[in-house]
Amino acid sequence: MPSKAKRKGQTSRTLADEGLLRGVKDPPAWFAEQRPLHQFGDAFRLYGLPSPRAAQVLGILGANGCGKSTVLSIFSGSLQPNLGASAPPKDWVRAAPVRTGIRSLLASQPRVASKPQYVEEVAAKYAGRHVGSVLEQEDTRAAGAVVVEQLELAHLWERTVDTLSGGELQRFSIALVCVQTADLYIVDEPSSFLDVRQRHKNIEWLYPGDRYVLVVEHDLAVLDYLADMVVLVVGAPNQYGMVSLPYRTGVGINMFLRGAVPRVTSAGELPFRETVLDFGARAPPQVGPCWHYPAAVITRPGAFRLQVAAGAFNAGEIVVLLGENGTGKTTFMKLLCGEVDPDGGKGVFERRRVAYKAQDPADLRARHAGTVQEALASAAAGELPPAEELELVATMLERPVSSLSGGELQRLAIVLALSVDAEVVLMDEPSAYLDAEQRIATCQAIRRCISRTGRMALVVEHDFMMANYLADRVVVFSGEPGRSCALSAPLPVEEGMNSFLAHVGVTFRCDHDSGRPRVNKPQSAKDRAQTRAGTYYVLNAVGED
Structure with missing residues (x-):
């Protein structure tokens, strides 16, 4: 069950207490001596940049509005950081407060292949063109045949890109990145519109050989499966964002579930969320009729x-x-x-x-002409929902649904x-x-x-x-x-999960720190052992972390 209380043994100080929610004119004390990497007017500041490594997939995890898209724009070359000034310096790469490895990568002006967050952009760019002709034109790695087979695109070869469904368009967008020759691959939300089988089978084709790969992903099981390392981007949406150091994927995801990151200038952790998502054993539900x-x-x-x-x-x-x-x-x-x-x-x-x-x-836009608060009141006979549910929409109560x-x-x-x-x-x-x-x-x-x-x-x-x-x-x-x-x-959960995962061909073990299910790497010792035993879903044993 989710923990409603403060973490045992921790102080009650959160990012809000540290000043992260006060607005850009009053920066947090632990950022005071840092220079922002980029600032959008007086509205948002980004601190830090991830450190990708060659031949590894670096996952980027965090809330929307905290700077993930800004990070990707910087790496893709579409945004030059201004380092907190009114305009970017002439040689921002040399002046930026980033690690030497990042500076070398950016200074080399790497070739970039990028999959956007919104695949509708891909549909608009290639509207009227056939899937096959686009992939053939972009296939500079001679990888088209293998990628098309693995991403199940052969039957779409003669379809025009703008007629593809959401899932088909997502797979096409991933394929489009995989067939290009690049130094840096950027993939924003590759699992959207895909079911569980497609998420785990198709996305493994993003592995880059000796290239750099940045992936933003909100499905934590997919991120665990795909990434070698992960950084957290935390802060106050539309106000501040801070990029953490890179961590092993399992460690970083557990940190995210705990809702705390290591402090920047002192020992201990700094919570960025009031509650922990706990996958430990819970009591059976009190069932009724x-x-x-x-x-x-x-x-x-x-x-x-x-x-x-x-x-x-x-x-x-x-x-x-x-x-x-x-x-x-x-x-x-x-x-x-x-x-x-x-x-x-x-x-x-x-x-x-x-x-x-x-x-x-x-369709909610057409069904509700008023504000969010009015829509909620009409659904609940004039009363607003309890605070625990209302929290999901608390920041937009006065906004028109449209x-x-x-x-x-x-x-x-x-x-x-x-x-x-x-x-x-x-x-x-x-x-x-x-x-x-x-x-x-x-x-x-x-x-x-x-x-x-x-x-x-x-x-x-x-x-x-x-x-x-x-x-x-x-x-x-x-x-x-x-x-x-x-x-x-x-x-029962274990029986049902095993039945489903046997068809998907993916095995899960239990993470010994958080109790969450962790996907086994394909063909790892644990994956092979569980597959042979027919136990695709194991929550009472730990595996290699």
Whole structure:
């Protein structure tokens, strides 16, 4: 369970107490003698720069608004740091307060291949052009055939780039980077729009040989799988950002989950979050009455068929739905909320009062003409949600819903679903559009709400660490995506995770410091041993860290 109290043995001082939230005119004491690397007017300052190494993947982890995009812009050459002045110095690389290795890399003017955060930019750039012709033109490494096969792009060869779906466009964007010859590869959020299997199978092709690679990733299991080292970018969104020293990936992720970084000028840790995300053993949920449902078949236009095994959901528990894209998870959600009927007709499934957070929250702009606060009040019969859930949207209560970004709409949609008077809460991909910090807050809010209210909750989630934290039981979807699929009855977590991961071909062990699931490196001793034993998900044993 998430820790609500201060950490045992620690002071209550946080980044806010150190001055990080006071605004740029009053910098924190521990930054006072440092020169910012870059400053945007009087609005934001970035301190420090990551130190990538050749032949390693360096992960960048932190909240949105703390400088990750600024870091990538500096390395790509699209932004010259001003070192806190009104304009960049003539030779900013020589004058910048950075390590010698970074200075040498930047001074060499490296060739850069970059995948943007928003893949819609790629669709716009290559609109009207065929996938195959673009990849052939950009393939300066003679790696196209292998990359196309591994990223499952062969069937898209004749499609135009602007007609690709989100997941297809993401895989194409990754391929576009992989086939280019570069000294530095920059990859911003490679796992977005991909399911668990695609995240772990496809992204391994970003490994660079002897090149430099920077990756921003919010899915911590993917980051753990992909990166050799990690830096944290912490601070106050849109005010300050500080880049930490590099740490081994496991150490850095655990530091992020603890919500604390080593102090800059003294011993000990400086918390940047009030709570810890704890993956340790927790008590079973206090379950209430069940919602029993029968076996059923759903046939959808386009010849998709979904076989539903009979089962039951318990009040007070969270059931996570695991499966590849196209296996029927959203269809099953729509069945439960009455938007889709089984082949036997409406009377087959007992109806319950359901709150449904759809996969894409964009329709909230059309449904709510007023402010965020007004939308929440209308959903909860005039009352605002409890403070624990309200915290997810606290900074935007007075904003018009129509002005919200994708991530802000997602947080609003989550709080709306938790606020409605319903017996069952259905959430389709709550982590989409959220940064790693917001995912932690969302996990904690969902679990607290379900525990407090005793509702049933079903969650579709591709972020494996988030799914692991939320799940009391698991439903596994299998079959041929888009054609014929089936879903299991709710299973115990270990049984369900093992069943799912056996299909994905990825093994997880338990991290001995945090208790979180850690993905094993492909073909490592632990990966081979667990695969031979058929134990793809092991939470009572530790592996090589």
